[in-house]
Amino acid sequence: MANPKRRHSKSRRDKRRANWKLDAPGLSICPQCKEPKLPHRVCLKCGYYNGKQIIKTKEKKEKKAK
Numbered sequence: 574m575a576n577p578k579r580r581h582s583k584s585r586r587d588k589r590r591a592n593w594k595l596d597a598p599g600l601s602i603c604p605q606c607k608e609p610k611l612p613h614r615v616c617l618k619c620g621y622y623n624g625k626q627i628i629k630t631k632e633k634k635e636k637k638a639k
């Protein structure tokens with residue numbers, strides 16, 4: 574089995590662990606209402622995804638034929 578030959582120093586270990594940080598979530602623009610939204614998610618503002626209304630929202634109360 575492969576084994577590390579030498580133990581890494583504390584500083585080397587800590588440098589590795591210091592390398593991750595929080596990232597801001599990605600943002601994309603909804604083509605329907607131009608609001609920022611999460612990519613690959615239904616827009617929370619207008620409820621549209623892929624050009625169709627998926628979820629009902631309070632803002633728009635239009636009757637859509639199914």
Ligand SMILES: [Zn+2]
Pocket residue numbers: 603604605606607608616617618619620621
């Ligand atoms: Zn939208």
